[in-house]
Amino acid sequence: MLICLKNVTRVYKVGVERIHALAGINLEVEPNEYVAVMGASGSGKSTLMNILGCLDRCSGGTYELNGRDTTRLSSGGLAHVRNTQIGFVFQSFELLPRLNALKNVELPLIYAGGTTWLARRTRAKEKLERVGLAGRIRHRPNQLSGGEKQRVAIARALSNNPSILLADEPTGNLDSHTSRDIMMLFDELHRQGQTIVMVTHEEDVARHAERILHMRDGKIISDEHTGDRRLTPEDMEVDDA
Amino acid sequence: MLRVLTAPLLFVALLVQSIRLALGQIWANKMRSTLTTVGIVIGVASVTSVIAALTGLRAKVLKDFETLGTNKIFIVPHWPREGKFRHFNWRQIRFRPKQFEGLLERCPSIEDYTLMTDRGQTVYHGVHSIDGARVNGINPSWHRIENRSVVAGRPFTLMDEENGWQVCLITPDVRDELRLDRDCIGRRIVIDRRSFQIVGVVEGRVKGGMFGDMGSSKEVFIPFETAWRLWDPWIYAMASCRKPELSKEAQAELRFFLRQSRRLGPGDPDTFRLEVIEEYLKTFNKMAMAITAVAGGVVGISLLVGGVGIMNIMLVSVSERTREIGLRKAVGAKPSAILLQFLVESVVLCLFGGLLGTLAGQGMTSLIAKIPNASLDMAYIPLWAIGLSFGFAGSVGVFFGMFPAIKAARLDPIEALRHE
Numbered sequence: 327m328l329i330c331l332k333n334v335t336r337v338y339k340v341g342v343e344r345i346h347a348l349a350g351i352n353l354e355v356e357p358n359e360y361v362a363v364m365g366a367s368g369s370g371k372s373t374l375m376n377i378l379g380c381l382d383r384c385s386g387g388t389y390e391l392n393g394r395d396t397t398r399l400s401s402g403g404l405a406h407v408r409n410t411q412i413g414f415v416f417q418s419f420e421l422l423p424r425l426n427a428l429k430n431v432e433l434p435l436i437y438a439g440g441t442t443w444l445a446r447r448t449r450a451k452e453k454l455e456r457v458g459l460a461g462r463i464r465h466r467p468n469q470l471s472g473g474e475k476q477r478v479a480i481a482r483a484l485s486n487n488p489s490i491l492l493a494d495e496p497t498g499n500l501d502s503h504t505s506r507d508i509m510m511l512f513d514e515l516h517r518q519g520q521t522i523v524m525v526t527h528e529e530d531v532a533r534h535a536e537r538i539l540h541m542r543d544g545k546i547i548s549d550e551h552t553g554d555r556r557l558t559p560e561d562m563e564v565d566d567a
Numbered sequence: 568m569l570r571v572l573t574a575p576l577l578f579v580a581l582l583v584q585s586i587r588l589a590l591g592q593i594w595a596n597k598m599r600s601t602l603t604t605v606g607i608v609i610g611v612a613s614v615t616s617v618i619a620a621l622t623g624l625r626a627k628v629l630k631d632f633e634t635l636g637t638n639k640i641f642i643v644p645h646w647p648r649e650g651k652f653r654h655f656n657w658r659q660i661r662f663r664p665k666q667f668e669g670l671l672e673r674c675p676s677i678e679d680y681t682l683m684t685d686r687g688q689t690v691y692h693g694v695h696s697i698d699g700a701r702v703n704g705i706n707p708s709w710h711r712i713e714n715r716s717v718v719a720g721r722p723f724t725l726m727d728e729e730n731g732w733q734v735c736l737i738t739p740d741v742r743d744e745l746r747l748d749r750d751c752i753g754r755r756i757v758i759d760r761r762s763f764q765i766v767g768v769v770e771g772r773v774k775g776g777m778f779g780d781m782g783s784s785k786e787v788f789i790p791f792e793t794a795w796r797l798w799d800p801w802i803y804a805m806a807s808c809r810k811p812e813l814s815k816e817a818q819a820e821l822r823f824f825l826r827q828s829r830r831l832g833p834g835d836p837d838t839f840r841l842e843v844i845e846e847y848l849k850t851f852n853k854m855a856m857a858i859t860a861v862a863g864g865v866v867g868i869s870l871l872v873g874g875v876g877i878m879n880i881m882l883v884s885v886s887e888r889t890r891e892i893g894l895r896k897a898v899g900a901k902p903s904a905i906l907l908q909f910l911v912e913s914v915v916l917c918l919f920g921g922l923l924g925t926l927a928g929q930g931m932t933s934l935i936a937k938i939p940n941a942s943l944d945m946a947y948i949p950l951w952a953i954g955l956s957f958g959f960a961g962s963v964g965v966f967f968g969m970f971p972a973i974k975a976a977r978l979d980p981i982e983a984l985r986h987e
Contacts, residue, residue, distance in 0.1 A: 376981050379897070381896075381897060381980045381981050381984075382981055401901075401902055402901045402902060402903070405896065405899050405900060405901040405902070406899065406901070408896075408897060408898065408899045409898065409899020409900075410899070414897050414898065416984070420890065420893075420894045420897075420984070422891055422894065424591055424595065433895070433898055434898040434899050436580055436581065436584055437581075437895075437898065437899040437900045437901070437904060438899065439574070439576060439577025439580060439581075440576060440577060443580075482898065486899075
């Protein structure tokens with residue numbers, strides 16, 4: 327079992343009011359699954375994402391990642407988990423503007439430590455090649471298109487060979503054509519064995535996953551396995567039309 | 568085990584990365600960074616130039632003393648106001664020449680000594696006269712202790728001394744004031760109704776030093792024996808030790824010797840005093856320290872103000888880069904890594920200020936050195952002062968950068984990533 331959530335709750339205090347963003351989530355994810363989390367805004371899907379990514383702690387329940395309980399870890403311990411087990415892809419890319427593509431991808435490797443300058447560089451180049459940006463490693467974010475920026479972000483997320491790739495609306499800031507390319511990249515990564523958990527509100531995007539969770543009011547209301555029905559590019563053409 | 572090995576490597580990698588980031592940040596905000604460091608620049612510039620001025624002054628004083636001779640010891644009578652000496656009078660306290668017999672044999676650290684008398688007297692040559700000229704009785708060894716050359720005629724010899732001849736050496740100022748010719752050797756002048764033959768002209772005292780004239784430049788020298796026979800005067804002695812380092816030993820030997828020759832009992836206080844030029848140097852050093860302390864206070868205040876400026880700009884930097892901090896945390900930066908990054912940035916900023924300040928200080932020092940008649944022409948910034956300035960600037964960076972850095976390190980990654 328890669329991810330195991332048991333009765334996870336997350337309560338925010340806003341003034342005197344208590345908001346139950348997650349109200350008892352039970353979830354298990356196996357290695358190499360491709361999961362999409364859907365739901366309206368305020369349904370708790372972002373909170374779930376933050377918990378899965380060890381950016382946030384649950385108020386109750388337990389979260390085991392790779393068989394290790396994360397609920398008792400210090401903030402330094404959580405940082406280590408994020409560094410070694412999790413790769414984030416954000417809607418707005420979150421690249422550091424003053425660093426070129428290569429340096430951005432190297433960032434998690436620097437915080438991991440224990441690698442030489444050359445090893446970091448080689449690894450970062452390899453990841454950039456994998457997302458198809460071999461020719462643009464010296465470019466800064468402002469010299470790259472939206473799709474290219476997201477590819478750099480994906481390369482960065484992959485740099486430490488994470489157990490899970492967490493994507494939060496990865497196509498939210500992209501046009502449909504670029505979105506399709508990015509989704510094909512995700513499909514490709516999944517085929518190579520990468521576990522992916524993705525938050526989206528677009529049906530088209532969710533349809534790439536093998537398993538779709540629907541959330542409402544902090545609960546998972548449906549969990550459907552759609553099987554291995556990755557769309558071919560030809561299908562996408564039809565969809566767009 | 569592996570963690571123990573890789574931890575220092577990680578720290579170095581983070582440090583290098585942080586330094587590069589900090590330099591990039593300063594370069595990207597050139598104007599802002601420069602303005603921010605003004606406080607530090609002023610602080611460092613003032614501390615370096617004050618130290619430079621004091622160093623220059625000290626070098627000047629030392630040089631003055633060097634011409635006076637740092638290895639000289641003055642031996643003067645002293646009347647202790649206690650014990651049995653309370654009821655003595657000055658005639659019993661004063662030195663007698665025979666008390667110094669055998670001094671050189673008994674005091675191996677002493678190279679030479681001369682007995683001296685010192686009286687202010689009126690000197691005549693025909694109708695011309697000088698009131699209050701200094702008439703000094705000296706031994707021939709005086710010429711070896713004082714490095715004052717005889718510019719005309721000859722120095723004193725043992726013959727002058729032993730025969731108690733009425734001969735004299737004069738300084739050029741005396742010669743000029745008495746309207747004597749340049750070639751005045753063999754002429755006679757009158758001191759205390761007695762005629763003295765001029766045998767030589769000895770150069771005057773060093774003038775224009777830190778301490779002004781160090782006494783009159785109108786000096787007449789006569790053999791000590793002559794002075795002793797004529798006037799039965801008040802005497803003192805001047806000795807030189809073999810090396811300046813031997814000063815302490817020389818003083819101990821002199822004290823032992825004089826206590827014996829003056830027949831002082833074991834419990835009696837000294838009836839003489841040994842005065843060393845170094846004592847004056849110590850006084851100067853105390854004064855310099857007082858000035859440094861005052862300047863240090865001023866510098867402290869400007870560094871404090873500068874530090875507050877640094878803290879302010881670092882807080883701005885943290886809030887400007889909240890999203891960046893969030894992202895760094897999301898990809899696995901520990902709070903300590905973020906702390907290090909911002910601390911390094913503030914330290915680098917302060918060191919940059921320190922660099923500008925040192926350059927400004929150098930400029931000010933060059934200006935100070937050009938002030939006429941201020942005895943500061945030897946001012947320079949010693950290396951340790953530069954080290955000290957950078958040390959202070961760095962400490963200010965750590966101290967005032969700590970709060971913003973802690974603030975950054977404690978940011979919640981989710982909040983930070985949501986920050987606009």
